[in-house]
Amino acid sequence: MKLLNNYALRMTGDQLEADDLLQDTYMRAFRFFHKFEKGTNCKAWLFRIMKNCYINKYRKNKKEPSKVDYEDVQNFYDSIRDELVDPNDLEHKVFSNLLDDDVMNALNSLQDDYKTVVILCDLESLSYEEIAEFLDVPIGTVRSRLHRGRKILQRKLSDYAKSKGFAVKTKI
Amino acid sequence: MDLNTTAFNIDELITSYIDNQISDPALRKQVEDMIAGDARLNSKYKTELLTKNLLQSRIKQAELSDQIYLKITSSINTIVEQHKQSYNSEYSVSEYRDNYWRYLVEMISAPLRIGKVPVPRYAFAIFILFIAVPAFFIMNSKESKIKNPYVLAGTEKSIMVQAVNEFHNVLDGKCKVQYKSSNAAEVQKYVNDNANFKAYVPNIDNYSLTGCMLNEYNGRKLAHLIYISGDDIIYIYQTNMDAIIKNELDLPEQVRDEIIAAKYYMCDEVDDINCTMTLWFKDNVVCASITTMPKQDMYNTFTSFIK
Numbered sequence A: 001m002k003l004l005n006n007y008a009l010r011m012t013g014d015q016l017e018a019d020d021l022l023q024d025t026y027m028r029a030f031r032f033f034h035k036f037e038k039g040t041n042c043k044a045w046l047f048r049i050m051k052n053c054y055i056n057k058y059r060k061n062k063k064e065p066s067k068v069d070y071e072d073v074q075n076f077y078d079s080i081r082d083e084l085v086d087p088n089d090l091e092h093k094v095f096s097n098l099l100d101d102d103v104m105n106a107l108n109s110l111q112d113d114y115k116t117v118v119i120l121c122d123l124e125s126l127s128y129e130e131i132a133e134f135l136d137v138p139i140g141t142v143r144s145r146l147h148r149g150r151k152i153l154q155r156k157l158s159d160y161a162k163s164k165g166f167a168v169k170t171k172i
Numbered sequence B: 001m002d003l004n005t006t007a008f009n010i011d012e013l014i015t016s017y018i019d020n021q022i023s024d025p026a027l028r029k030q031v032e033d034m035i036a037g038d039a040r041l042n043s044k045y046k047t048e049l050l051t052k053n054l055l056q057s058r059i060k061q062a063e064l065s066d067q068i069y070l071k072i073t074s075s076i077n078t079i080v081e082q083h084k085q086s087y088n089s090e091y092s093v094s095e096y097r098d099n100y101w102r103y104l105v106e107m108i109s110a111p112l113r114i115g116k117v118p119v120p121r122y123a124f125a126i127f128i129l130f131i132a133v134p135a136f137f138i139m140n141s142k143e144s145k146i147k148n149p150y151v152l153a154g155t156e157k158s159i160m161v162q163a164v165n166e167f168h169n170v171l172d173g174k175c176k177v178q179y180k181s182s183n184a185a186e187v188q189k190y191v192n193d194n195a196n197f198k199a200y201v202p203n204i205d206n207y208s209l210t211g212c213m214l215n216e217y218n219g220r221k222l223a224h225l226i227y228i229s230g231d232d233i234i235y236i237y238q239t240n241m242d243a244i245i246k247n248e249l250d251l252p253e254q255v256r257d258e259i260i261a262a263k264y265y266m267c268d269e270v271d272d273i274n275c276t277m278t279l280w281f282k283d284n285v286v287c288a289s290i291t292t293m294p295k296q297d298m299y300n301t302f303t304s305f306i307k
Helices: A002-012 A015-031 A042-062 A070-081 A087-097 A100-108 A112-123 A128-135 A139-163 B007-018 B025-037 B039-058 B066-109 B121-143 B159-171 B184-195 B253-262 B295-305
Strands: B111-114 B117-120 B208-217 B220-229 B232-240 B265-267 B276-282 B285-291
Touching (some): A002 A015, A087 B039, A100 B039, A112 B039, A139 B007, B007 B025, B007 B039, B025 B039, B159 B220, B159 B232, B265 B295, B285 B295
Antiparallel strands (some): B220 B232, B232 B285, B265 B276
8 A cells, every 4th residue: 555655645745646646546446446357466466457547536626737749858858868967966966956846746747657657666666577567568568668767867956056056068 | 589689679678687687698798798808888788787786775675664554454454345235245145146036936836736746836826817807897897787877877965865874774774764654644744744855655565655754955955765575675765856956866857857757767776786867756755665676576566656
């Protein structure tokens, strides 16, 4: 329940909405428990229910479905893929000057599919195999989304720092 | 894994290395060597690792509050209780229904032993059915003896219906003779004095007059004469014809027409015991006799006293 609670909070960004999402997930899981296949991963099954609840309810309430436009993401990623930043500058000039909220906002600004794998891997410490099972996607997709998600996040964090006057040199 | 791939795949391998997701030691060693030997890859590795560490250090784990935990578990408990109640009630109804039908089938099909012969219980039901159905038809056939349309369709105002009912009251002992006399003149005087109409009290061969009763219907006086001969009885209902003219009592038009034409109207099948009814007018009096005699016998008797 703790993992789902964390995921709900990261995805919604609001404690009350996260509570509702968690409750909906468990209620739905209980009602449809007969559909759970014995011997399969119950945690993954619960996670998929939460993901569907999130898509069906939370996004409906927002009335602005957050769809991943892979072409846009690909273009953006391609533009930053070969960007190199000095790790020392990144650590001392960028990350050290960011507030926790900046980090949270950067994470929340990721597209849902990227945000999900970053949360599950970096914050929940799940393996690629577990994430693949949770999301019902190949492991390669998990790896790819994770790499791109982190790269985009790094760029966003650099932009935050830049907006605060802590710019770092990029080497292409 | 083949390392002679694009930079794109090498970047993702570094990601796997950071997340400790490369299980093959040889591949892991190869990636480490690449990171160590290539400044560009080394930079990518360090920046991605820093990003990962930043997320882990800056974004705190959310604590699951006891409140939301209790809210969820109590909601589930509520559903469980509702399902339990629903299941119990459904089960008990279905169980009762199943048990009831099973019991019924077993009870009906379980054989009874008459001597050494096993006889199914439903055989008794069939036997009773064979008895009850004919009995039902026999009972009904008795009722169907009333075939006279004027009696069948008559209301309580009908002279014919009143005559039949009063006759049965006499037979059942519900109606007692008020004025006892075997003298026709005395009875006639009694009726004249008390009923305000001039009654017709004939002497009937082989029958003795026992007396009369008087009563009223809608203020109209009615007289009832009784004649007896052994087990046979002749009952005569009388009232003033004025009652028909004033519509205080009914006599069907067809019956009236036949009386006028034939001097009398005679019919049977007017009650369950197939009595014979005869109607005639005498001066201003309407007479309706009922007897247990068959129609032909009544005709012979009637023609003997009617002049």
